[in-house]
Amino acid sequence: MNPLIDGLQYANWSENIFRQMREGGVDAVHVTITYHETFRETVLQIERWNRWFEQFPDLIFQGRTAADIALARDTGRTAIFFGSQNPSCMEDDIGLVEVLYTLGLRFMQLTYNNQSLLASGCYEDDDTGLTRMGRGVVAEMNRVGMVVDMSHSGERSTLEAIEHSTRPIAITHANPASWHPALRNKSGDLLRALGESGGMLGFSVYPHHLKGGSACTLQDFCDMIARTADLMGIGHVGIGTDLCQDQPDSVVEWMRVGRWTKSIDYGEGNASAPGFPPMPGWFGGNRDFGNIASGLKAAGMSDADVAAVMGGNWQRFFDKSFGAAT
Amino acid sequence: MNPLIDGLQYANWSENIFRQMREGGVDAVHVTITYHETFRETVLQIERWNRWFEQFPDLIFQGRTAADIALARDTGRTAIFFGSQNPSCMEDDIGLVEVLYTLGLRFMQLTYNNQSLLASGCYEDDDTGLTRMGRGVVAEMNRVGMVVDMSHSGERSTLEAIEHSTRPIAITHANPASWHPALRNKSGDLLRALGESGGMLGFSVYPHHLKGGSACTLQDFCDMIARTADLMGIGHVGIGTDLCQDQPDSVVEWMRVGRWTKSIDYGEGNASAPGFPPMPGWFGGNRDFGNIASGLKAAGMSDADVAAVMGGNWQRFFDKSFGAAT
Numbered sequence: 001m002n003p004l005i006d007g008l009q010y011a012n013w014s015e016n017i018f019r020q021m022r023e024g025g026v027d028a029v030h031v032t033i034t035y036h037e038t039f040r041e042t043v044l045q046i047e048r049w050n051r052w053f054e055q056f057p058d059l060i061f062q063g064r065t066a067a068d069i070a071l072a073r074d075t076g077r078t079a080i081f082f083g084s085q086n087p088s089c090m091e092d093d094i095g096l097v098e099v100l101y102t103l104g105l106r107f108m109q110l111t112y113n114n115q116s117l118l119a120s121g122c123y124e125d126d127d128t129g130l131t132r133m134g135r136g137v138v139a140e141m142n143r144v145g146m147v148v149d150m151s152h153s154g155e156r157s158t159l160e161a162i163e164h165s166t167r168p169i170a171i172t173h174a175n176p177a178s179w180h181p182a183l184r185n186k187s188g189d190l191l192r193a194l195g196e197s198g199g200m201l202g203f204s205v206y207p208h209h210l211k212g213g214s215a216c217t218l219q220d221f222c223d224m225i226a227r228t229a230d231l232m233g234i235g236h237v238g239i240g241t242d243l244c245q246d247q248p249d250s251v252v253e254w255m256r257v258g259r260w261t262k263s264i265d266y267g268e269g270n271a272s273a274p275g276f277p278p279m280p281g282w283f284g285g286n287r288d289f290g291n292i293a294s295g296l297k298a299a300g301m302s303d304a305d306v307a308a309v310m311g312g313n314w315q316r317f318f319d320k321s322f323g324a325a326t
Numbered sequence: 327m328n329p330l331i332d333g334l335q336y337a338n339w340s341e342n343i344f345r346q347m348r349e350g351g352v353d354a355v356h357v358t359i360t361y362h363e364t365f366r367e368t369v370l371q372i373e374r375w376n377r378w379f380e381q382f383p384d385l386i387f388q389g390r391t392a393a394d395i396a397l398a399r400d401t402g403r404t405a406i407f408f409g410s411q412n413p414s415c416m417e418d419d420i421g422l423v424e425v426l427y428t429l430g431l432r433f434m435q436l437t438y439n440n441q442s443l444l445a446s447g448c449y450e451d452d453d454t455g456l457t458r459m460g461r462g463v464v465a466e467m468n469r470v471g472m473v474v475d476m477s478h479s480g481e482r483s484t485l486e487a488i489e490h491s492t493r494p495i496a497i498t499h500a501n502p503a504s505w506h507p508a509l510r511n512k513s514g515d516l517l518r519a520l521g522e523s524g525g526m527l528g529f530s531v532y533p534h535h536l537k538g539g540s541a542c543t544l545q546d547f548c549d550m551i552a553r554t555a556d557l558m559g560i561g562h563v564g565i566g567t568d569l570c571q572d573q574p575d576s577v578v579e580w581m582r583v584g585r586w587t588k589s590i591d592y593g594e595g596n597a598s599a600p601g602f603p604p605m606p607g608w609f610g611g612n613r614d615f616g617n618i619a620s621g622l623k624a625a626g627m628s629d630a631d632v633a634a635v636m637g638g639n640w641q642r643f644f645d646k647s648f649g650a651a652t
Contacts, residue, residue, distance in 0.1 A: 040366055047421030095373030102429055 003027040003069050004289055005311035005318075007202030007240030008083070008151075008173040012247045013052060017286065018059040021078040024286040027311065028069045028079040028318075030107055030172060030240070034089045036258030039096055042089040046103055049080070062104055066319035069311075081318075083107030083172070085152065085255075087116050087137070094133070094140055101144040106322055107172060108141065109149045110134060110161060113267065114260060119150075119157035122183045123267075127154030135164055142166045145323040151240075155190055167321060168198035173240035175204055176231075179224045180211040184268065188231060195232030200317045202240020203228070207277040208268035209242070218282040222295035225309065234305050238314040239292065245285050249275030329353040329395050330615055331637035331644075333528030333566030334409070334477075334499040338573045339378060343612065344385040347404040350612040353637065354395045354405040354644075356433055356498060356566070360415050362584030365422055368415040372429055375406065388430055392645035395637075407644075409433030409498070411478065411581075413442050413463070420459070420466055427470040432648055433498060434467065435475045436460060436487060439593065440586060445476075445483035448509045449593075453480030461490055468492045471649040477566075481516055493647060494524035499566035501530055502557075505550045506537040510594065514557060521558030526643045528566020529554070533603040534594035535568070544608040548621035551635065560631050564640040565618065571611050575601030 004025050010032040011017050021029065033049065034042040053062055063069070063079030072079040082104045090096040090108070100108070110130075111121035118134035120127040130138065138161060141148055148169040150158040161169050171194060177185035186194075186201070194201060203225055210216035211224070229237050244251070252275060256267035266274055282291045289310065296306045330351050336358040337343050347355065359375065360368040379388055389395070389405030398405040408430045416422040416434070426434070436456075437447035444460035446453040456464065464487060467474055474495040476484040487495050497520060503511035512520075512527070520527060529551055536542035537550070555563050570577070578601060582593035592600055608617045615636065622632045 039369070043365070043422070043425055046425060047419070050421065050424050093373070095376065096369070098376050099369055099372060099429065103425065104428075 002307040003073060003311035003315050005069065005238065005314040006030070006243070006286075006289075007170070007200070007238050007314055008032065008204075009241060009243045009245075010085075010247070011243060011245040012251070014246065015056060015059070017245055018052075018056050018078065020286040022059055022076065024289050026078050026286050026289065027072045028063055028081060028314070030081045030083050032085050033082045033105075034084045035086050035112060035255050036088045036260070039089055039091050039093075039100075042084070042100070043103070046082070049082070053080075063106075064104060065322055066315060069315050069318065081106045083109075083149065085109045085149075086112035086258075087118050088258075090137070092117060092133075094137055097137060097140045097146060098144050101146050105146060106318075107147045107149045107170065109152055110137070111150075111153045111157065113152050113256070119161065120154040122152055122154045124154060127156040129156045129160040130164055138165050143325050145321060145325065147321045152184065155187060158186075158190055159193060162193055162197045162199065167325065168200070168317065169194070170200045170202070170317070172200075172202045173204040173206070173209075173242040174201065175209045175224065176228055180209065182209060182268065184209055191228065191232050195236040198236070200236055200238055200313060201228065201232060202238050202314075204240055204242045205280065205283045206242035206244070207279065210280065214278045214280055216280050218280070218291060218295040219298065221280075222292065222299040225296060226299045226301060229301075229305070229309070234308055235313055235316070237309055238317075239289070239310065241283065243279075243283075243285065244276055247276060252276050328633040329399060329637035329641050331395065331564065331640040332356065332569070332612075332615075333496070333526070333564050333640055334358065334530075335567060335569040335571075336411075336573070337569060337571040338577070340572065341382060341385070343571055344378075344382050344404065346612040348385055348402065350615050352404050352612050352615065353398045354389055354407060354640070356407045356409050358411050359408045359431075360410045361412050361438060361581050362414045362586070365415055365417050365419075365426075368410070368426070369429070372408070375408070379406075389432075390430055391648055392641060395641050395644065407432045409435075409475065411435045411475075412438035412584075413444050414584075416463070418443060418459075420463055423463060423466045423472060424470050427472050431472060432644075433473045433475045433496065435478055436463070437479045437483065439478050439582075445487065446480040448478055448480045450480060453482040455482045455486040456490055464491050469651050471647060471651065473647045478510065481513060484512075484516055485519060488519050488523045488525065493651065494526070494643065495520070496526045496528070496643070498526075498528045499530040499532070499535075499568040500527065501535045501550065502554055506535060508535060508594065510535055517554065517558050521562040524562070526562055526564055526639060527554065527558060528564050528640075530566055530568045531606065531609045532568035532570070533605065536606065540604045540606055542606050544606070544617060544621040545624065547606075548618065548625040551622060552625045552627060555627075555631070555635070560634055561639055561642070563635055564643075565615070565636065567609065569605075569609075569611065570602055573602060578602050
């Protein structure tokens with residue numbers, strides 16, 4: 001079995017998108033369910049998902065263990081794994097880590113661009129690394145089996161998370177900064193350390209993370225993947241599209257601004273282009289993963305390596321990451 | 327296997343009590359984790375339990391399915407099943423039923439003495455039965471596999487819950503009113519309807535529910551059980567001690583008053599005896615279930631019937647009650 005797994009999406013979910021997942025043969029997706037929401041607000045998002053699971057049982061179900069990837073494949077559905085892009089959902093309460101895990105949260109970013117109670121975001125001037133609470137929360141995440149995701153964190157915080165975590169961590173959606181300089185993309189040193197520690201990088205198709213933005217070519221993207229696999233090890237890379245399909249621009253403003261400022265923050269955009277950028281022509285949604293697989297093949301990857309990047313590596317990572325530490 | 331199961335306790339939990347459960351051979355207990363608490367406050371109670379599960383893994387673990395009763399027996403531990411004595415924990419949000427189920431809640435009372443959003447409590451002057459929301463919540467509890475518990479509800483509300491629920495309901499802790507008249511004890515008509523519908527009654531040892539109060543004799547209690555088994559059917563009765571071991575009197579005040587009044591409500595007590603009444607001499611805690619079993623035998627019950635009352639019936643009820651409706 002060669003599963004097809006996307007390491008991050010945050011779409012404006014609908015039956016249409018769930019059907020596209022099936023058309024594209026997507027076995028599992030890590031979906032963002034919350035950014036700046038409080039615990040109670042996050043539970044409201046879980047309630048929305050519960051209604052979708054109830055409404056579309058033939059298309060999707062909630063993923064909790066790596067075995068659910070095979071179950072999804074066997075039953076022709078997509079397993080949905082929950083994640084948070086900020087620790088707002090756990091508020092200031094370490095006990096909520098286990099509660100959120102029980103509710104299905106399998107990934108939590110320690111920061112979203114800004115300083116959090118746990119670590120420094122990649123947009124802060126000074127990255128002071130893991131906080132006192134951050135070290136305790138990483139240990140608690142390790143204990144229950146929730147993946148530390150440092151996609152939006154600063155370099156020092158990320159290196160300290162790799163060092164402090166007793167289980168491999170992930171950067172679910174980012175690309176190498178050497179390919180496209182951006183605060184959200186990652187240095188070679190960091191990616192090497194991530195690979196050596198057994199962690200995972202998911203390559204992002206979000207245009208602000210791409211060389212040339214929306215005009216980035218498939219081949220340029222896939223050549224970058226091949227080079228990064230050489231740097232990190234072929235077993236430590238996957239896809240994490242950051243697909244935000246059908247979202248209105250108000251959503252990217254919520255992501256960037258939340259309730260932390262009274263001003264507008266454009267994040268990776270700017271005043272003249274404040275909204276979601278158009279996706280590259282070769283990846284508009286869940287039916288287009290085949291284009292990436294073909295591109296990787298054209299970049300010289302073996303069939304086995306393509307399969308590893310398209311899902312096999314995430315499957316193995318899910319398997320060792322979810323569930324109580326032994 | 328003849329499991330020993332208590333249908334309700336709300337102790338001031340401690341290692342001491344968990345050890346007494348083991349000494350008493352208690353395989354499973356339905357524990358109250360919340361009364362008037364909001365959802366977020368209920369989650370704080372779940373966090374307390376998570377810490378106890380983490381701290382005392384050799385004594386207790388969280389029960390989620392009936393199979394956990396056998397697991398408890400096989401591993402020499404007590405399975406703890408969560409319940410709520412009021413629907414405050416689900417606030418005004420039907421989506422919280424499934425969320426609370428996922429967090430382990432297996433019983434929820436539709437009322438605690440007073441009118442709730444769902445039904446009428448047994449202390450209200452007028453019992454108007456299930457509300458519009460109450461009917462929807464019963465259906466949702468049926469869907470996910472959470473037991474409707476009517477211990478503190480009015481007669482009409484309870485009869486309507488029996489009628490409306492597609493799965494058997496429970497009165498986890500009460501006694502027949504014909505034996506000891508009390509607003510919390512139940513009429514013969516109601517108990518007969520409960521038995522005929524496949525539901526369960528757990529006999530309470532809380533002195534305010536006992537004939538003669540704290541002075542009630544073991545034999546009087548056990549004779550009452552034998553007569554009630556004749557009325558309801560031997561398969562529909564169990565124990566639900568309502569043990570509140572080691573609780574300070576401030577806790578019984580919270581149970582009775584919550585935040586719904588600025589006055590003092592004495593519930594089943596009175597101004598001269600506002601606190602917890604002393605337990606009868608033959609049942610002070612989890613090491614004393616053997617006294618009840620002996621009393622049932624002395625009341626003329628067969629060994630098989632005693633085993634059914636002491637846990638076998640609850641085990642079968644848990645098995646058909648927990649988990650998604652099929």
